[in-house]
Amino acid sequence: MTMTAENETTLVNEEALARRWKERCASSQFSQAVLGLGTIRVMGKAGDAPVQFPRITSLDTLSALEPDEQWAVRAAQAIVIQAYDQRRSVLAAAPPQPDSLPMPKPVTTFDPSVETLLVTSIIRGG
Amino acid sequence: MPRSLANGDYSLVMAVESSSRADSWYRVLADRQTGALSCDCPPWTFKQDAQASTSGRSCHHTRLAQQLSRATPLSATTPAGAFAQGRALASLISATQQQWPGLRGEWSIEGRVAEINEKPYVFFLLTLALGNGGMATGVTAFAQRHRPTQQHLQTRVAMWSGYAIASEVARIGGFPLAGQPPEHFRVTSGRRARRAVAGPASTPAIGLGDILRIGDVEDLGDGLRPTERAELTLRLFLGEQLYQQLETRGFLDVSSAHYAEEQRVYRLRRDPSKRYERRVRVFERGRYFNDLCIVRAQNVPEADHFLTVFLGLLSDEETTLSVVKRHNIFAPNSDGRERETVPAIWQPRLCIAPPKILPDDVLNWQSGNPGCPRCWLHLRAELLREMSNCVQVEGIDESEHQLLHARFLQRCDPLADGCGTANQPTTAEGSHRLR
Numbered sequence: 001m002t003m004t005a006e007n008e009t010t011l012v013n014e015e016a017l018a019r020r021w022k023e024r025c026a027s028s029q030f031s032q033a034v035l036g037l038g039t040i041r042v043m044g045k046a047g048d049a050p051v052q053f054p055r056i057t058s059l060d061t062l063s064a065l066e067p068d069e070q071w072a073v074r075a076a077q078a079i080v081i082q083a084y085d086q087r088r089s090v091l092a093a094a095p096p097q098p099d100s101l102p103m104p105k106p107v108t109t110f111d112p113s114v115e116t117l118l119v120t121s122i123i124r125g126g
Numbered sequence: 127m128p129r130s131l132a133n134g135d136y137s138l139v140m141a142v143e144s145s146s147r148a149d150s151w152y153r154v155l156a157d158r159q160t161g162a163l164s165c166d167c168p169p170w171t172f173k174q175d176a177q178a179s180t181s182g183r184s185c186h187h188t189r190l191a192q193q194l195s196r197a198t199p200l201s202a203t204t205p206a207g208a209f210a211q212g213r214a215l216a217s218l219i220s221a222t223q224q225q226w227p228g229l230r231g232e233w234s235i236e237g238r239v240a241e242i243n244e245k246p247y248v249f250f251l252l253t254l255a256l257g258n259g260g261m262a263t264g265v266t267a268f269a270q271r272h273r274p275t276q277q278h279l280q281t282r283v284a285m286w287s288g289y290a291i292a293s294e295v296a297r298i299g300g301f302p303l304a305g306q307p308p309e310h311f312r313v314t315s316g317r318r319a320r321r322a323v324a325g326p327a328s329t330p331a332i333g334l335g336d337i338l339r340i341g342d343v344e345d346l347g348d349g350l351r352p353t354e355r356a357e358l359t360l361r362l363f364l365g366e367q368l369y370q371q372l373e374t375r376g377f378l379d380v381s382s383a384h385y386a387e388e389q390r391v392y393r394l395r396r397d398p399s400k401r402y403e404r405r406v407r408v409f410e411r412g413r414y415f416n417d418l419c420i421v422r423a424q425n426v427p428e429a430d431h432f433l434t435v436f437l438g439l440l441s442d443e444e445t446t447l448s449v450v451k452r453h454n455i456f457a458p459n460s461d462g463r464e465r466e467t468v469p470a471i472w473q474p475r476l477c478i479a480p481p482k483i484l485p486d487d488v489l490n491w492q493s494g495n496p497g498c499p500r501c502w503l504h505l506r507a508e509l510l511r512e513m514s515n516c517v518q519v520e521g522i523d524e525s526e527h528q529l530l531h532a533r534f535l536q537r538c539d540p541l542a543d544g545c546g547t548a549n550q551p552t553t554a555e556g557s558h559r560l561r
Binding site for chain 1: 359
């Protein structure tokens with residue numbers, strides 16, 4: 001299969017795709033395969049930077065998404081991969097309901113259907 | 127502009143894992159103008175290669191890359207055994223396709239075992255044949271002594287070989303840039319190394335290669351300061367009830383799942399000024415046993431650190447405790463004179479051990495074998511759902527006596543003004559115990 005110019009642009013022009021994804025989030029116009037918005041919170045100097053991605057049932061349905069939505073899923077996946085790479089914990093940690101307790105679950109692979117992920121900070125013995 | 131891989135001045139020939147440091151990567155690069163090879167490893171950087179010719183600079187890795195580029199057969203290669211089984215190899219391609227969905231064409235992969243400097247390595251050559259006749263390749267070499275897991279192989283092949291192929295495809299398409307490459311080994315001075323841990327001062331553009339740095343972009347346009355943002359996140363993930371308990375009492379207790387026999391409880395205390403780490407107080411069978419000093423290894427607000435330790439002890443106690451070495455354990459009251467009056471009551475929890483992914487498990491990765499890691503993940507999720515009272519949530523309407531006492535303790539705590547940290551020297555050290 002020949003690489004089209006569009007595919008190549010997809011590879012290199014991340015900024016444009018990020019911008020398009022941000023606009024899409026603001027307008028809430030998502031592809032049909034999108035279940036809703038998921039969020040990865042990355043701890044850092046910022047406090048927590050929330051990164052949004054379109055929730056889908058599995059990565060197999062990625063091709064049903066628009067290029068910027070695909071990019072957002074890929075970015076979320078890259079966060080989980082890099083966190084694993086840097087030995088940072090990624091937790092699926094939904095805010096608890098009233099009168100219940102937090103039940104964080106360690107995550108090692110990216111599940112695009114999950115609602116909230118938290119990339120925790122790096123700790124050491126002091 | 128300095129010449130770099132990210133700027134398209136070089137192409138990535140091969141990524142080689144350090145034989146001494148697991149998951150530390152040297153890149154063998156080819157200058158796109160001259161074809162000269164270079165490497166990130168210390169022998170190349172410091173020109174220490176005894177076998178270097180007088181005319182050029184080299185290292186074990188560049189010599190090997192040269193052999194590969196000349197299609198000279200490597201000496202004493204063997205098939206990569208279990209690593210090269212069809213399913214295991216196919217999963218490497220799948221992982222790369224998932225990470226780089228824009229790459230289309232016919233994928234193939236080959237795995238071989240060969241030696242670099244007499245140390246055994248597993249090599250994976252990933253190839254993408256493009257529809258227009260072009261071809262892009264990426265080589266990733268893993269040091270066998272680090273016993274790479276299948277997941278490690280998948281993520282690193284996707285990361286390194288995927289990047290090499292993506293940048294080559296982009297170049298073929300007329301685009302010189304392919305974004306930030308993955309993190310690699312760097313020779314750094316002490317100051318540079320410290321700066322690298324703390325993160326860059328500002329990160330104007332985030333590529334997929336350094337996407338975690340998004341956490342370091344301080345101005346997110348929400349009008350909040352980092353401390354305010356972190357406090358909101360802490361509140362969100364604790365829930366209103368626990369957060370109020372923390373605010374009122376200054377600590378939260380987490381019952382240990384791994385040390386159930388000892389009825390261990392971790393008391394996570396919070397600095398009233400919300401600036402410094404406090405040592406974790408450990409109780410066993412209701413007795414205050416020792417202090418664990420766990421501090422930030424990156425620049426994050428205190429609320430983030432507190433939440434990290436709290437959720438870490440809940441979800442993966444062993445990993446969280448693994449940062450604590452013998453010299454990070456202190457005698458009781460090592461960072462404050464306040465006495466404990468609220469009993470630390472252990473409550474039973476199920477022991478949830480993280481899955482150990484061993485090379486032998488690799489072959490069962492996608493099978494229905496109940497011993498395979500994926501099944502473990504599922505089982506663990508089921509177990510976690512049944513996890514009972516792991517955190518002691520006490521009523522907000524606790525006795526006035528306790529509240530008054532807690533406030534008194536906060537006032538007389540020498541660290542309450544924020545002058546101390548969890549790192550301060552201890553007045554007494556003893557009773558060191560680490561399991």
